[in-house]
Amino acid sequence: MTTDPGSPSGPDDEGFPAALSDADDGRTALRMERRLAHPPQRVWDAITRPAQLARWFPSEVSVELRPGGEIGFHFPGDPGPGPAMTGRVTDADEPRLFAFTWGEDHLRWEIAPDGANGSVLTLVHTFGDRFGAASFASGWQVCVTALAQVLAGGPVDAARDTSGALHEAYLARFGELTRGGVEETAEGGTRLRLERQLVRPAGAVWDRLTGGAEPSAGGPVPPGFTVGTVPAGPVTEVRTSELLAYAWCAGGEVRWELGAGTGHGPRLVLTQTGPRDGFDAAEALAAWRARVAELAAELAGAP
Template identity: 45%
Template sequence: MTETLSAENGRTVLRMRRELRHPAEKVWRAITEPEQLVAWFPTAVELELRVDAPMTFTFQRDPGAPVDRQTYGVVRVVDPPRLLEYSWGDELLRWELTPTSTGCTLDFTATYDDRAGSGSFAGGWTLCFDALQRVLGDTVPEQDYRVVHEHFVKVFGLDEGAVTDGGEVRFERQLVEPKETVWERLAGPETVRVGAPPPSGFVAKGIEPGPVTKADVPLELTYSWSDGEVTWTLRDGNGGARVTLTQTGAAAEYLNAWHDLIEELAG
């Protein structure tokens, strides 16, 4: 299996490949028939194999939940048993099957806007493709999503921060724990309140923090430093908390310190 991440026409493009020991016709049924999709795809799927046909994706909640969450898409291309392309909300998914001497090659392309979430997307699809192979009859060992997620974060460079032309530092990092858990880890036993120093977990090495100027547990913490402000924001991301860290002012020298702190948090 191979994976690449690129930027094309202003969007993020994830490409993944698997060599399968099954004919394209068999794999086509597994990626298009709802009764097979339900065993490996992230949602239940309703679709009709014709161009412009609507699609429904249903995230099934726990038994007894009053309503399942649904999203929608449209079939864009159908060429059995070779090519299927459709939208899923704002995403575009493309499935290509190429016959080989031993079965077929599955080339998967996902196009979307959330580059920072690519570790989650690639990790999630990896586990889905493992499940697809089990549906096809293969024996595939279970993988730990957390390990796979962090692998792709590193491979795609999603742990790297950026420095703006004005010297501001910015990180956006997807984690696998909920925001409440991440906040507790950052805050530790210290009390977070406006006017007090920030808990040490929110401060990178070398920074002399000023007082907290905004605290909205577990969503945002802002405090001053000599050249500007440091702001942490946490929100629900794909599979866990999405953390955004910004340090305004001439902050470039702290880029590596922030990287180390955030990666320790991710670990």
């Protein structure tokens, strides 16, 4: 792993091994690692002292540095004098371990000596939103790149993932998040489901899907919402920038839903339901997976 602070251009470029696993409580654990050319005490100070945290962490932080102590997260523009969010310190073992809750999430920062003057910093982020993992990983890569720059004593110029390319690179690494699945419905039919975090605002996603022509109930389905293997009947339900549904067979429906996401953009949930007989859900899932990947690449500006 390199010790060059560099820029956050890819999951591996700056020494960011990352992996997902199932946490003991049924949630998801994201593990990321970074080698830093600084001893553990310097790294400890940078991840626990509010003045240094403010230069690389996603928010300003106030903290009682003891197990059970309160930690507050202060975001620019928040009304009122108090923190917008609070958590509790779960571990504070200088200079080895700092861990705390952040809302419903848990962050665990471990520092291990590496060589005469280096350290390995390991982050384990535990959360409930598994499909947000690529957003969290790309965000932490930017933050820890900035942390390395703080430790190096230079300016902090780690660029945000404004193109979405870093997000998409992590999503490719966490391939399980893009596979989708097939299940039986309570009514005895079949449903396929794909969920994916997107990297542009919902309005931009909607414009891309509709081609700028606003659909209406009873009207034709814009081509962006279709694949060639699935017939497209009339639109049955539409809410601009939120939902489009249409019939594809008797008793069958395709639904595109854009809901709240992680801040990168909306969360797409695409489902197709139909009768158990005569519905090749595996074939349809492969077609939809390719269509959603194509859409995501367009939105991220990728080839």
